[in-house]
Amino acid sequence: MNNLMKKWRRYRSVKTAICAIVIAAPFVVSAGPSADAGVNLIANSGLETLGSNGFPVCWEQSGYGDNNYSFSVSNQAHSGSNAMQVSITSTSSGDRKAMMLENPSCAPDVTPGHQYNLCVWYMANTPDVVITTFRHDVSAGWQYWTDLKSLQVTGSYQQACVDTPQIPSNTDQITWGVTIYGVGTLITDDYSMMDDTQPATGNACTAGAACTQGAWQVMPFNSPVRAIHAVLMYNGDVLLVAGSGNDPNEFAAGTFTSAVYDPRTGSFTQIPTPDDFFCAGHVQLPDGRILILGGNLAYPAADGSHGYEGLNTSYIFNPATNTYQKVNNLNDGHWYPSATELGDGDVISFGGLKADSSGSVTTEYFSNAQQQWLPLNQVNQTWSFWGLYPAMILMQDGRLFYTGSHVFGNGLPGSGADIYDYSANTITAVSGLQDKDERDQSMSVLLPPAQAQKVLTIGGGNVTTNVDANRYTDLIDLSQPNPTYTPGPLVPTGTLTGGTPETSAQGKMYVSAVILPNGMVFETGGGLHDREDPVYEASMYNPQTNTFTPGMATDPVPRTYHSSAFLLPDGRVMTVGNNPGDGSFDMRVSVYSPPYLFDGARPQITSVASTAWSYGSTEQITVDSPIVSAELIRPAAVTHSSDPNQRYVDLPMTVSGNSIGLNVTSNPDIAPPGWYMLFVTNANGVPSVAQWVHLT
Amino acid sequence: MSMRNVLVRMRRVPGHTVAIFAIVAGGIIVGGATAAAHPEPSLLVPKSAVGTKPTPHILDFAQDLRGERLKLPAGPRRVPVPWNVDGCDHDYGTVNQCVPWTVPASVGQRCQWLAAHGFSPLKVRGRDRQNLDSNHDGMACDKGDVGE
Numbered sequence: 001m002n003n004l005m006k007k008w009r010r011y012r013s014v015k016t017a018i019c020a021i022v023i024a025a026p027f028v029v030s031a032g033p034s035a036d037a038g039v040n041l042i043a044n045s046g047l048e049t050l051g052s053n054g055f056p057v058c059w060e061q062s063g064y065g066d067n068n069y070s071f072s073v074s075n076q077a078h079s080g081s082n083a084m085q086v087s088i089t090s091t092s093s094g095d096r097k098a099m100m101l102e103n104p105s106c107a108p109d110v111t112p113g114h115q116y117n118l119c120v121w122y123m124a125n126t127p128d129v130v131i132t133t134f135r136h137d138v139s140a141g142w143q144y145w146t147d148l149k150s151l152q153v154t155g156s157y158q159q160a161c162v163d164t165p166q167i168p169s170n171t172d173q174i175t176w177g178v179t180i181y182g183v184g185t186l187i188t189d190d191y192s193m194m195d196d197t198q199p200a201t202g203n204a205c206t207a208g209a210a211c212t213q214g215a216w217q218v219m220p221f222n223s224p225v226r227a228i229h230a231v232l233m234y235n236g237d238v239l240l241v242a243g244s245g246n247d248p249n250e251f252a253a254g255t256f257t258s259a260v261y262d263p264r265t266g267s268f269t270q271i272p273t274p275d276d277f278f279c280a281g282h283v284q285l286p287d288g289r290i291l292i293l294g295g296n297l298a299y300p301a302a303d304g305s306h307g308y309e310g311l312n313t314s315y316i317f318n319p320a321t322n323t324y325q326k327v328n329n330l331n332d333g334h335w336y337p338s339a340t341e342l343g344d345g346d347v348i349s350f351g352g353l354k355a356d357s358s359g360s361v362t363t364e365y366f367s368n369a370q371q372q373w374l375p376l377n378q379v380n381q382t383w384s385f386w387g388l389y390p391a392m393i394l395m396q397d398g399r400l401f402y403t404g405s406h407v408f409g410n411g412l413p414g415s416g417a418d419i420y421d422y423s424a425n426t427i428t429a430v431s432g433l434q435d436k437d438e439r440d441q442s443m444s445v446l447l448p449p450a451q452a453q454k455v456l457t458i459g460g461g462n463v464t465t466n467v468d469a470n471r472y473t474d475l476i477d478l479s480q481p482n483p484t485y486t487p488g489p490l491v492p493t494g495t496l497t498g499g500t501p502e503t504s505a506q507g508k509m510y511v512s513a514v515i516l517p518n519g520m521v522f523e524t525g526g527g528l529h530d531r532e533d534p535v536y537e538a539s540m541y542n543p544q545t546n547t548f549t550p551g552m553a554t555d556p557v558p559r560t561y562h563s564s565a566f567l568l569p570d571g572r573v574m575t576v577g578n579n580p581g582d583g584s585f586d587m588r589v590s591v592y593s594p595p596y597l598f599d600g601a602r603p604q605i606t607s608v609a610s611t612a613w614s615y616g617s618t619e620q621i622t623v624d625s626p627i628v629s630a631e632l633i634r635p636a637a638v639t640h641s642s643d644p645n646q647r648y649v650d651l652p653m654t655v656s657g658n659s660i661g662l663n664v665t666s667n668p669d670i671a672p673p674g675w676y677m678l679f680v681t682n683a684n685g686v687p688s689v690a691q692w693v694h695l696t
Numbered sequence: 697m698s699m700r701n702v703l704v705r706m707r708r709v710p711g712h713t714v715a716i717f718a719i720v721a722g723g724i725i726v727g728g729a730t731a732a733a734h735p736e737p738s739l740l741v742p743k744s745a746v747g748t749k750p751t752p753h754i755l756d757f758a759q760d761l762r763g764e765r766l767k768l769p770a771g772p773r774r775v776p777v778p779w780n781v782d783g784c785d786h787d788y789g790t791v792n793q794c795v796p797w798t799v800p801a802s803v804g805q806r807c808q809w810l811a812a813h814g815f816s817p818l819k820v821r822g823r824d825r826q827n828l829d830s831n832h833d834g835m836a837c838d839k840g841d842v843g844e
Binding site: 064065077078083093094095124125126127128129130144147150152155156157179181182184185187246247248249299300301302303304306307308343353357358359360361362381382383384385388396397398399408409414415418425426427428429430431453463464465466467468478479480481482483529530531532533580581582583584614615616617666667668669 | 815
């Protein structure tokens with residue numbers, strides 16, 4: 001860490017000299033005064049060389065949307081004579097930014113896997129200013145990459161610095177600039193960009209197969225309840241909910257159960273459970289309490305006179321008191337409803353079965369401000385049936401993406417996936433989902449980082465036709481103008497009971513996909529048929545390369561219907577549940593240690609200046625060793641392969657030795673308010689233990 | 697001219713933005729900085745802007761959707777959902793068993809498949825939809841049934 005500090009100080013002291021050199025020879029990437037002091041990769045970084053159009057060479061005017069704006073070269077320079085001025089005088093949409101030219105001679109070259117320290121001197125009289133990056137994909141060309149750091153209002157020059165994330169594969173150049181998207185003026189000068197790569201120290205693993213496959217442990221105790229629903233809470237405990245536990249005898253007896261599990265001690269606390277939360281919806285509210293909605297009013301009658309019936313009740317579980325508190329009723333009964341938190345902390349819910357066993361077409365809306373479900377006439381209604389546990393993922397602009405992942409039977413009519421705009425109350429079909437009627441109990445995940453707006457849908461089957469579950473994955477990039485699913489890599493095949501290998505056409509339903517702090521998605525569990533034929537297979541999906549690494553260690557316990565997997569704050573993955581057709585329930589608890597837990601010392605977060613975080617802020621932490629990334633991961637609220645709120649939010653870093661500024665997105669639709677696990681990860685991909693922070 | 701007036705003017709006449717800032721650069725409005733021969737660069741900041749949080753930076757993703765815009769029903773309607781939505785044939789077994797609605801085995805092999813998956817002979821609670829009780833004794837996949 002001392003070396004890091006020295007590097008930082010050295011870099012700062014030579015900046016002015018570097019800028020002067022670049023100004024004098026703007027097209028030559030100049031070396032600093034010493035070989036290890038870093039090289040400013042920005043051409044015309046001081047904006048001193050103007051082209052025939054009067055605009056700085058190697059820079060361009062960029063932006064979009066409905067706004068009145070101007071670009072100009074200002075003499076309010078930080079050094080030299082010129083600075084860049086961008087003003088917006090009115091706006092209803094979009095932004096403006098002066099960007100490095102996207103051409104081979106002006107855009108800085110980069111190396112995949114490296115990180116770069118970006119700095120700029122600026123003045124701004126609006127807070128709606130952010131450092132923005134674009135990347136050149138060697139296949140797909142130039143594209144928006146990510147926002148890195150919101151800049152504070154300042155009337156005199158300040159320097160803003162931030163590290164890029166590790167450069168994605170297939171990237172050979174990036175450009176960046178400062179975006180203004182509110183009414184006001186931004187003046188910038190003296191840009192710099194230096195390679196700030198933190199080298200990996202090499203694999204320190206001596207744990208044999210666990211080094212590459214990870215390792216499972218079946219805990220020496222059972223869950224006291226049928227863990228059909230699992231919710232990780234901000235105090236580190238896990239709420240496991242059974243309700244009647246898919247056991248009509250328990251239902252008839254009025255026996256409803258849930259328990260709180262403490263992963264640190266392996267202890268359980270039984271919780272008095274006031275209603276049958278079997279097949280309810282659940283989601284964390286902004287304050288960390290758990291909203292429970294709907295559930296089971298009745299099991300099907302033996303004579304077929306009615307099917308499952310949905311409860312219209314709702315409760316809030318308080319982790320501080322381990323108690324349920326009733327809130328007002330829903331407008332409709334809902335058995336298998338979705339629950340998605342919105343950027344303002346409200347919760348929206350779709351689908352499920354009503355109290356008369358028919359499909360609910362009622363959208364339910366919980367107001368966080370009012371702490372109640374809104375009456376029907378205050379909620380935009382599509383009057384459309386969204387199926388059971390429809391996976392509705394919040395997009396960066398507040399719309400919802402229905403991924404096509406659902407529970408039971410066929411997908412929705414049409415293409416099987418949609419974008420729903422609540423404000424406009426419109427549903428637009430999204431094409432490309434493969435075999436949409438065999439995505440029953442597939443799982444969809446918003447891939448890391450959430451800023452990239454990519455979703456992967458994995459596997460699935462159909463409990464009615466009971467075909468072999470499939471190996472499909474489908475990937476969609478919601479940042480595209482017209483997002484459509486494209487086929488992803490096939491899920492690796494596994495083995496069935498007795499060690500029989502799956503055929504090349506056999507995949508899995510009941511699949512679990514868990515985001516890990518190293519940016520990978522751990523795929524585990526599942527079965528080949530309706531509640532039967534567990535598939536022993538686990539793999540690691542890499543969102544950067546769109547590939548699965550097969551051959552991860554497999555859970556010794558079958559995990560099919562009513563199974564769940566979720567990340568613990570210590571970086572391990574916990575799995576629960578299995579409810580085959582014979583009516584039994586596997587009460588065993590498994591815990592998976594990913595390979596990163598065998599790869600040397602873990603970085604530690606030694607302090608968090610404040611756990612109360614806000615959007616667009618830079619939050620300060622200290623660490624005990626160098627890190628390459630920091631991330632927020634939303635705690636799980638999972639059932640039936642469905643956790644549409646699961647997300648990983650990248651926190652671009654401003655590094656000063658072992659003090660790290662973590663730059664939080666300004667957009668609550670990227671990171672809805674609530675408690676998050678804060679991880680930091682080192683160059684070997686080894687994460688810290690999480691600290692809990694509260695983002696509002 | 698107050699900064700508020702400057703901002704108002706900027707909003708109304710965007711084309712004059714550059715001219716306005718030429719004045720700022722000339723030191724007439726320097727936000728408290730001294731207007732010397734080499735004035736420190738500065739930008740006037742309204743007091744109301746200091747310390748404020750940014751508004752969300754929302755990007756223009758997914759703005760050219762070409763999929764079908766679905767026609768929404770005018771009002772609520774009943775959507776029937778079959779009682780076997782869960783994939784279970786509740787005609788058979790105990791109340792907490794789930795015999796698959798479609799046993800993934802050929803006719804004649806179904807009872808063996810069920811036995812291999814932990815289903816002992818099953819009471820027929822409803823109708824024998826899957827013909828698992830071929831001798832019609834009220835018990836499916838017991839002695840005397842095809843494929844038992």
